[in-house]
Amino acid sequence: MLRSLLEFSGINPLRLRMSWVSASEGKKFADVITEITKALQEIGPQQSYLREAI
Amino acid sequence: MDVLILQKDSIKDFLSSLSTDYLLWAPIEKDGDTLFQPLLDCNNNSPDLAHQAIIIKHSIFPQTEPLYSYDQNDQIQAPDAQDIKQNILFGVRPCDARSFSLLDPVFKGDVPDPYYLARRNKALLIGMACTKPFANCFCTSVGGNPCGQEGLDLLCTDLGDRYLVAVLSEKGKEIINKTSSLFIAAPAEEIKQGAELAQNAERSMKRRIDLAGVTDTLGRIFENPVWKKMALKCIGCGICTYTCPTCYCFDMQDEPMAKKRGRRVRVWDSCMYKEYTLHASGHNPRPTRVERLKNRIYHKFKFNVDTFGTFGCVGCGRCITLCPVNEDIIENLLAVKGAA
């Protein structure tokens, strides 16, 4: 529900990813992290709702 | 001081000629509400002078103001007062203008506040007289006037197709000299018409209350149970204090940012919030809404009188209009008088 609320308010849904990884699944954990990092690099830095820079 | 005439259809040129070297603020209509905001391009959006702007004090006392920032090796740097532009606040109601002169003694005093005063000294107020007061205005009951001149540099009165413009200060005169081609001297009968409009504006005030002696009454009824009944319906939100032009309470917090940088920021706060007086030990001298509402009324109608000699209220009626649960300060003051 959180994902759909963020999407509803204009955040690109690909920025939020949830997956179940048990402590023993080391490889899956690494894969999930690399996937989300690659996806984020494609989308580029978050421009919306940026905090005021000093 | 002289009184001039400005045709309504030359308001646009008046504002755009000023916008070259002044930052213009004006009440602007935005999907049903009137917000007091910088008027960036005067050609295609004009000020909404028919309604009451929800909040105006942020133009001089901003809701969020960085006090100083610091970099990763703790070098502290405060903003430079020079880079605050000269502001013109256009379409300010007489009560709002008066509210700034009620804020001044707080921020001047023995330890002057450089942030507020930097903006205040660079603000020029062009007022719009209230020929038709709003539903909950009661400025005449707290020493104000719908066409009052206190705190204003120019005061415009709407005569229909043109404005009667009274010049009230040197700064006001400067503005007129800069745009003198748009003005003509006001003939006598229009000045009289302006005065008549002012009188029947005063007569047409819909809400009044006689506040004589309320300060002494407050001095006696501190433990009176009237306060409990009054505060039962208050939900302790910040609407009345944030929209009130004479409320100035603020909080200061540190805000760390990326790369070990950070800043210390001043933000509006409200005495109606529980955390406002909550001690780190958990003790709260004003634990419930009863003490908080009582403190708000004491502050405006007793403490401000004791300290600065005037009520801390200009009777603009916003706290009555915008309160979600109809907590009506006039009704509360009547209850105070009744409990004497």
Add this chain to the structure above:
Amino acid sequence: MMNPYLPEKATILEIRQETNGARPIRTFKVALQNGQALNQKPGQCAMVGILRVGESMISIASSPTQSEYLEFSIMKLGKVTTALHDCEAGETITLRGPYGNGFPIAAWKGKNIVTIGGGIGQAPLRPIVQYILDNRDDFEQFDIIYGARSAGDLCYKAELFELEKRNDLKVHLSIDMADPDWKRFVGFVPNNVLRIKPSPENTIAITCGPPVMIKYVIHNLLELGFSEQQIFTTLENRMKCGIGKCGRCNVGNFYVCKDGPVFDYATLKNLPEF
């Protein structure tokens, strides 16, 4: 125009653990990095802060006569105090002040002085002790009455045990609950006051500590014949600006940060119960 919100930087010279337990108290000895003294009056406070965390108002626990450093006794309670307790000697903190009216100690010359402290309440009283010791002959008899819940909760123990040995002042320590190796009085501070019976004759009494203790101490002092002008105490409130602007620390018409924290009982009595 001077910016009252800009802090000065200070270095923590030394940290002394006063008490342990859930709410430990540590005394921080700090010195301003610009080498200046704050030249505060006893009873004044300062805004102690850490960049990126925040500031909190702490009473200055050292006397102006010790001008090369400042001491603050801080109990670990909120966000800022917890961060302070995580600091080590040598780190940088920020200081603003001095704030508040402080004790009118100059006016007390030639009088007997009685300080009555409870728990961390001894911190604001400590500058009085130090000031009187440094100007001993300006003052007549000097009694220090101080108590805490248990021996472990007493601050400045080493110092006070030393002072007990002196003959030009009397120290009356007490703890609330009995403790086998505690030889001195056991009981609440207000009862200790009744036991010692300081004479109200040409005497000033100053009390700081938990509000309930202050209430009974003042009650007992009045019974002993003290007048309202002879009794002083300090008030605590949440503070942010320290200069009477942000509006929150008001008790009635007074701002505790500017018009206080020190009030004599005559003024305090008429303040509404805020």
Add this chain to the structure above:
Amino acid sequence: MSVQKLKDEAARALGRKDVKYLIGYKKGSYGFRVSPAFIEPKEDIEQLIISPLCNMSLVKYVMMEETLPGLTEQAMKPSKIAIVARGCDSRAINLLIEEKGVPRDKLYIIGVSCKGVIDQRKIEALFPQVTEPAEVTEENGNYIISFQGESHTVPKEELLAELCKVCQYPTPLIYDKLIGDKLPARPANYDDIAAFEALPVEERLAYWQQQFTKCVRCYACRNVCPLCYSTICSLDSLSPQWLRRSVDTSENFMFQIIRTFHLAGRCIGCGECERVCPMNLPLMKLNRKLEKDAKELFGYESGKDPKAKSLLTTFHTEDPQGFIL
């Protein structure tokens, strides 16, 4: 819906030994306003009203009853609060009971079946700057509005609050006494949300950024919500500090998303947050989006039955997993 019947029920309620006071509506201090009324036994019942102007929810006050320090327990003796509840209010009460926020036997509920309330902004736009208190009654599809000696008839559709147009349960779902005849429940309708969802992400982003810029963080939307009753709210906590106090679009976005999400699967659509917002933010749009998700993803409607299990704290094997990759 006769006011007299409400007054009789209220008198009976206050006559009971176990009711300490009644929360109802009374005439407001000016124009089209209505005010909450706290009536103690033996106090005047006549001030009670029920009319299409009663557009605020009173359930908030059930959870706000701070025991004042120094007041003896006797003054706050553990007994019932009587409350006037409309359809949506009753769903809020169900939710409170379900979440153990308030025990059922602490409330004596006078249910009022509700044909919809007036949107304050709409009626004040139609009749601006009315100071003298006004009366409004509803007769066969029109509102009869009388003030300052004049009387106006306005079709109901023009002034009805938007939320009342999609209201599902006009008749209270839980009550001790019911006033007014039972009105049939209506199916949910989320067309407005579906329409907004269809917009491209940039347009949605621009819309919400513009709205969140207006927010002044007065916290009225949280303080007025009947379901926001935590003693320490995460929005106020300092350690850890989830939210900064500075008021800018970024922090306001965090504020609204945190607040809205804490109502996921709980919000019962009374619309108070939107009604009270001084800056007129469309907050119910966010809540109804979550309401629509709860219905479509989990077939769940909040506040229908006090014994139901709350949505996000119960797990069913057939819950959708689509969002977990």
